[in-house]
Amino acid sequence: xxxxxxxxxxxxxxxxxxxxxxxxxxxxxxxxxxxxxxxxxxxxxxxxxxxxxxxxxxxxxxxxxxxxxxxxxxxxxxxxxxxxxxxxxxxxxxxxxxxxxxxxxxxxxxxxxxxxxxxxxxxxxxxxxxxxxxxxxxxxxxxxxxxxxxxxxxxxxxxxxxxxxxxxxxxxxxxxxxxxxxxxxxxxxxxxxxxxxxxxxxxxxxxxxxxxxxxxxxxxxxxxxxxxxxxxxxxxxxxxxxxxxxxxxxxxxxxxxxxxxxxxxxxxxxxxxxxxxxxxxxxxxxxxxxxxxxxxxxxxxxxxxxxxxxxxxxxx
Amino acid sequence: xxxxxxxxxxxxxxxxxxxxxxxxxxxxxxxxxxxxxxxxxxxxxxxxxxxxxxxxxxxxxxxxxxxxxxxxxxxxxxxxxxxxxxxxxxxxxxxxxxxxxxxxxxxxxxxxxxxxxxxxxxxxxxxxxxxxxxxxxxxxxxxxxxxxxxxxxxxxxxxxxxxxxxxxxxxxxxxxxxxxxxxxxxxxxxxxxxxxxxxxxxxxxxxxxxxxxxxxxxxxxxxxxxxxxxxxxxxxxxxxxxxxxxxxxxxxxxxxxxxxxxxxxxxxxxxxxxxxxxxxxxxxxxxxxxxxxxxxxxxxxxxxxxxxxxxxxxxxxxxxxxxxxxxxxxxxxxxxxxxxxxxxxxxxxxxxxxxxxxxxxxxxxxxxxxxxxxxxxxxxxxxxxxxxxxxxxxxxxxxxxxxxxxxxxxxxxxxxxxxxxxxxxxxxxxxxxxxxxxxxxxxxxxxxxxxxxxxxxx
Numbered sequence: 001x002x003x004x005x006x007x008x009x010x011x012x013x014x015x016x017x018x019x020x021x022x023x024x025x026x027x028x029x030x031x032x033x034x035x036x037x038x039x040x041x042x043x044x045x046x047x048x049x050x051x052x053x054x055x056x057x058x059x060x061x062x063x064x065x066x067x068x069x070x071x072x073x074x075x076x077x078x079x080x081x082x083x084x085x086x087x088x089x090x091x092x093x094x095x096x097x098x099x100x101x102x103x104x105x106x107x108x109x110x111x112x113x114x115x116x117x118x119x120x121x122x123x124x125x126x127x128x129x130x131x132x133x134x135x136x137x138x139x140x141x142x143x144x145x146x147x148x149x150x151x152x153x154x155x156x157x158x159x160x161x162x163x164x165x166x167x168x169x170x171x172x173x174x175x176x177x178x179x180x181x182x183x184x185x186x187x188x189x190x191x192x193x194x195x196x197x198x199x200x201x202x203x204x205x206x207x208x209x210x211x212x213x214x215x216x217x218x219x220x221x222x223x224x225x226x227x228x229x230x231x232x233x234x235x236x237x238x239x240x241x242x243x244x245x246x247x248x249x250x251x252x253x254x255x256x257x258x259x260x261x262x263x264x265x266x267x268x269x270x271x272x273x274x275x276x277x278x279x280x281x282x283x284x285x286x287x288x289x290x291x292x293x294x295x296x297x298x299x300x301x302x303x304x305x306x307x308x309x310x311x312x313x314x315x316x
Numbered sequence: 317x318x319x320x321x322x323x324x325x326x327x328x329x330x331x332x333x334x335x336x337x338x339x340x341x342x343x344x345x346x347x348x349x350x351x352x353x354x355x356x357x358x359x360x361x362x363x364x365x366x367x368x369x370x371x372x373x374x375x376x377x378x379x380x381x382x383x384x385x386x387x388x389x390x391x392x393x394x395x396x397x398x399x400x401x402x403x404x405x406x407x408x409x410x411x412x413x414x415x416x417x418x419x420x421x422x423x424x425x426x427x428x429x430x431x432x433x434x435x436x437x438x439x440x441x442x443x444x445x446x447x448x449x450x451x452x453x454x455x456x457x458x459x460x461x462x463x464x465x466x467x468x469x470x471x472x473x474x475x476x477x478x479x480x481x482x483x484x485x486x487x488x489x490x491x492x493x494x495x496x497x498x499x500x501x502x503x504x505x506x507x508x509x510x511x512x513x514x515x516x517x518x519x520x521x522x523x524x525x526x527x528x529x530x531x532x533x534x535x536x537x538x539x540x541x542x543x544x545x546x547x548x549x550x551x552x553x554x555x556x557x558x559x560x561x562x563x564x565x566x567x568x569x570x571x572x573x574x575x576x577x578x579x580x581x582x583x584x585x586x587x588x589x590x591x592x593x594x595x596x597x598x599x600x601x602x603x604x605x606x607x608x609x610x611x612x613x614x615x616x617x618x619x620x621x622x623x624x625x626x627x628x629x630x631x632x633x634x635x636x637x638x639x640x641x642x643x644x645x646x647x648x649x650x651x652x653x654x655x656x657x658x659x660x661x662x663x664x665x666x667x668x669x670x671x672x673x674x675x676x677x678x679x680x681x682x683x684x685x686x687x688x689x690x691x692x693x694x695x696x697x698x699x700x701x702x703x704x705x706x707x708x709x710x711x712x713x714x715x716x717x718x719x720x721x722x723x724x725x726x727x728x729x730x731x732x733x734x735x736x737x738x739x740x741x742x743x744x745x746x747x748x749x750x751x752x753x754x755x756x757x758x759x760x761x762x763x764x765x766x767x768x769x770x771x772x773x774x
Contacts, residue, residue, distance in 0.1 A: 035448070084443060127539065137538040137567075138492055138766075139443050141472045141499070148450035160500055227444075233473045236441040242442075278440055284402055 018166055022159045030158050031230075036270045037162075037169045038226045043250040043262030044176050045219030050248070051257030052180060053212050054192035055105075058113045058244050059120030060220055062100060065239030066123060067093035067221035068228035069134060072143045075229075086225060093221020094214055096123070100211035105206060117241060124239040139235025146229050155229070163243035165226055172219060177259065179215070188212055189257075253294055255301025264302055323395050352733060353590060390429040393683075393690050396453035398474060399464040404568070404591060407623055407707040408668040409438075409466050412488060414661055415669035416463065419676030422656065427676075428683035430690075439470045446470030447477060453483050460690045462487065463675050466668070468492035468511075469537060472499065479503040481692050484700065486679070488671040493543055496720035496750060497760060502697060505719040507678060508671040509640045510750035512547030512765050517725040517745050517752075518586060518614050518638030519551035525743065526612075528583035530558050534575060535588035537564035539766050544588035544616045544763030548638075549772040551752065552586075569593055571732040572600040572709075587615040595624045602631035617641060617739070620730050624666045627684055632730045637739065640721070640748075641670050641710045642728035644738035650709035674708045681705065711746070720750045 022030045034188070042064060049055045071089035074081075127134045134140065145155040148164075155161045179185055191198045192206050199205055199254045228234045237243065246269065254265025277283040294302060332618050340770075397416060401411030413436055425432055439446035446465070453459045462478055463486040465471045471490035478485040479501040487495060487504065491511035495504065522528040531552055535541030543565065549559050560582050565575045572593070579585060589597045598620060601613055617639025620632050643654070643666065651672055657665035665673075678700065683690060685699035704714040711724035727743040751759040 026453050026455060031448070031451055031455070131539065131542070131769070136766065137540075138469050138472050138494070141443075143474055231444050231447055231473065232476065233443060233447065235469050235473065237442045237444060237469075273445075274452065275447075278435075278452065283438075 009195070015170070019163075022162050030162050032270060032274055034158065034162050034165050034230050035227075035274075036267050037165045038223050038230065039247065039250060039266035039270055040263040041169055041172050041226070042170060042220055042223035043214045043246050043254070043266045044259075046224065046247050047251045047256060047258075047262040048176070048180070048212055048216045048219070050211075050251050051261075052185060052188045052192065053209055054108075055165070055209065056113050056248070057104075057117030057216075058193060058241070058248060059100065059104075060216070060247055061239050061241070061243035062116075062120035062123050063093040063097050063217035063220040063223035064227070064243065064247075065120075065127070065234075065236075066096045067224035068139075068234045068238050069127060071225045072140050072228045072234040073133070073278060076140055076143050079146050081094050082148050089225045090218060090221050093224060094218045096213045097217020101210050101217075104215060105128065105209055109182075109293040117244070120239065121241060124236055124241070126234040127239050134236070137236060139233055139237075141233040143228060143232050143234065145232070161230060165230070168180075168222065168226065172222065173259075176219070178191040180259070184208070185209075249291065251301075253291065255303035258301070258303045261301050261303040268302075324453045359693050368566050388642070389430070389691055391687060392433040393427065393461075393688075394433050394435065394457060394459040395679075396433060396441055396450075396457065396459035396462040397436045397464045398449055398453065398462055398749070399469070400441050400466045400470075401436075401484065403441045405441055405466045408489070408591075408666070411623070411666045411668040412464055412466060412672045413631060414657070415665070415672030416488075416676055418653075418657055418660055418669075419673050421660070423680070427680045428688040430683070430688045439467070439474075441467045443467075443471065443473035445471040447473045450474035450477055454478065454483055458535060459483065460693075463678065463679075464488055464672065465490045471495055471616065475499065475501065476518070483696060484693065486700075488675050489668055491543070492539060492764060493750070496716075496718045498764075502719075502769065503693075505700060505715060507675055507713065507715075507721045509723075510720055511543035512550070513725060513748060513750055513752060514523050514616055514637075514639040515544045515549075515586065515588075516548030516551040516638075517748065518636070518727060519548045519555070519557070520745075520752075521638065521727045521743050522584055523552060523555045523557055526584070528552075528557065528612075530560050530582040531586055531770065532561040532582045533559060533586045534563040534565070534579070536567045536569075536590065536593060538567050540590070541567070541588045542766045542769045545586060546768045546772075547752075548586045548693040549768070550762075550765065551562060553772065555606070558774070562770060562772055564769065565593075567593065572597045576600045576604040582611065584612050587613065587619065589615065590618045591624075594619045595627060598635060599631040600629045612636060614727075615640065616760055617667055617726075617728070620739055621667050622738070623666050625739070632737065633732065635730045636742075637728050638725065639667070639728070640723050640725050641667050642726050642739040643667065643740045644728070644731075644733065644740040645710060645726070646741070647707070647709060648710065649707050653709045670709050674705065674710070674713065677708065678703045678704055678713075711744075716749050718750070718756070723751050724748065 017160055021033060041294055046057065046060045049057050067089040070092040071085050074088060075086040100116065102121065104112055128137060145161065150153060152161065155164055186205055187208055195205055250265035250269050251262045253268060255261030271286055276286050276294045397413050399413050400406060417434065420432055420434065435453060437449040437453060439449055450462060453462055461484045464490045465487050468490040471487050472492060472495065475495065477487055482503060485504045487508060488508040489508045491509055493510045493512055496506050496510060533545040533549055535545035553559060561580045563575050563578060565572065587597065614636035617637040619637055620628060620635050622643045625632055656663050657669060680702045682699035683694055686692060686695045690696050701715055706712045713721055713723040717723050725745040725748040726741040728739045728741045730737060731740045733740060
């Protein structure tokens with residue numbers, strides 16, 4: 001019996017720590033935590049593709065950035081109507097995934113990587129050049145936080161935005177957990193292991209992957225929306241290959257196909273980027289060394305070696 | 317049991333990691349290493365350590381400085397330099413940083429009697445990273461002022477945040493017109509230039525002195541390229557000249573030849589190219605343009621900037637530029653700066669050095685006016701607004717009402733002087749503002765130049 005309680009206790013303890021942190025940290029670190037949570041969602045969404053479907057996407061920033069631009073544009077130029085803007089941006093992010101999925105899922109492996117990369121760079125080019133709508137290279141500064149005054153919430157202080165993000169983060173974790181434990185999640189992993197066998201068993205492989213691609217896009221879109229409202233600005237960098245590569249690294253560093261891995265990877269990279277860079281301008285070198293070490297010593301990611309042990313208690 | 321230890325151990329490790337990053341955050345005077353968190357009782361440590369942070373209160377509320385000393389403060393003034401140290405603009409970013417550090421070193425690290433502590437942060441040319449770093453400088457390090465910024469995107473994202481927190485933001489490069497026009501703000505100053513001005517000076521000089529009547533323009537395809545070439549085109553067409561072709565190669569264009577060979581015959585070619593683009597463009601233009609069909613080349617002042625000029629070789633001789641500075645300027649202050657920079661860093665000062673260096677003088681002068689009390693931000697802003705430096709390396713400088721620099725602008729030419737190739741000024745436009753010959757009201761009514769791309773050829 002004790003075994004089945006342990007994960008629940010751990011989750012509650014983890015949540016309690018996350019809930020207490022803003023009380024004890026300075027606002028700068030709360031801000032970093034917001035970034036960690038947002039990239040945690042983003043990395044989780046990519047892991048659905050990479051870890052559970054075996055589809056290495058190098059264009060995952062497409063949904064992230066599109067949703068960010070739509071949310072930013074609507075809030076800045078039309079009206080700060082939070083529910084409508086959230087819905088529209090989620091729809092836009094999902095639509096991008098739906099269109100790109102149609103094209104990208106015809107390929108596998110390295111070709112999938114290349115085509116997702118190419119497609120997302122098209123959107124980056126659009127954001128970079130279409131000055132009148134997107135602000136071009138300069139981006140769109142001055143985007144207000146979502147207006148939730150009808151709920152009695154003011155998201156301007158970083159602490160309240162942190163709790164808002166945390167709530168959505170927990171929601172995403174629950175949804176993702178249900179999804180990957182569902183029969184649908186199992187069949188995704190089955191397809192990852194052997195497409196031909198799943199086909200022979202009568203599964204519609206393409207449809208499974210397509211739906212997973214859109215769901216991943218929707219979660220990435222949510223991360224994008226949270227990011228644009230947190231930063232109060234959006235720029236073409238949010239759609240760029242660098243963003244896609246960064247989130248891919250987070251997933252690989254933490255461990256693909258695990259639940260905590262992407263979150264751990266996101267935590268590590270965000271903190272390293274922001275804290276190490278304050279000490280030395282050679283921080284990229286340090287980051288590079290860490291990547292190399294992880295790949296050499298723990299090729300399945302940081303959670304890889306622990307995975308077998310952890311699985312006894314925590315279904316991942 | 318040992319398995320459980322594994323689980324708990326890993327979680328403790330995670331928390332310890334989070335926490336150990338925490339204390340590194342205490343506003344230590346110098347960026348020393350983060351103290352390693354004791355690996356015992358991690359959750360408790362999470363609650364205990366941050367109390368160690370003394371100035372842990374500056375939340376986002378735009379409250380005044382937390383330091384209680386209102387008069388005669390003796391603590392060091394903290395200045396944040398937000399610049400680019402990785403990526404395509406790493407070299408300009410370092411020149412900017414070192415320009416300011418050189419001035420500080422000359423003053424023995426003291427301005428207006430107060431010690432100065434500098435914290436340098438790298439924005440990676442990414443607006444979101446720049447914003448995070450600005451937050452770090454303000455909320456963790458508690459800086460009194462932020463200066464620097466190579467990229468306009470970063471300046472546009474960090475600017476509103478800094479202004480909201482009542483921190484003076486002195487931009488020493490980023491040129492987007494908006495920064496001191498539509499996005500102007502009491503706390504934002506810029507002592508470098510607005511993008512469009514250099515082009516306007518070049519057009520005015522060329523039309524009046526050289527008799528150019530037709531021009532082709534070619535600019536890197538992003539906001540700065542559109543604004544520099546737009547400034548040229550607006551003044552040139554306003555005077556009666558004609559733009560007969562517009563070309564916009566992408567930023568970071570690997571091969572300029574296809575664009576250069578497309579250039580049509582006109583009295584002059586005006587270009588905006590920066591960094592590696594400029595490095596390859598100038599020789600390509602000599603190969604496919606000037607020699608084949610003699611047609612003068614005039615550009616932004618970075619097109620033959622001193623960090624790339626030696627590599628451009630003979631091809632650069634005779635290339636003209638319009639801008640707020642020229643490395644070969646014959647002023648005593650510029651000669652001193654050139655020499656001091658070379659002695660200290662063993663490389664040439666560039667166009668990115670001068671504004672950062674002059675920023676040091678401007679800050680010092682404003683500080684003297686408020687007796688070193690930078691904590692009184694509003695008084696400091698007032699003092700900075702009235703600062704005038706008659707003998708900066710580039711000449712007499714001051715701020716206009718929107719906090720953009722008013723300075724001489726130059727038309728310069730690449731010449732060989734005493735065996736060394738350099739950018740030598742050949743014409744001066746004293747006291748040039750960002751509105752050039754228009755009033756601010758007239759200027760702000762016109763379409764922003766960054767939206768005029770593709771509309772110049774009639």
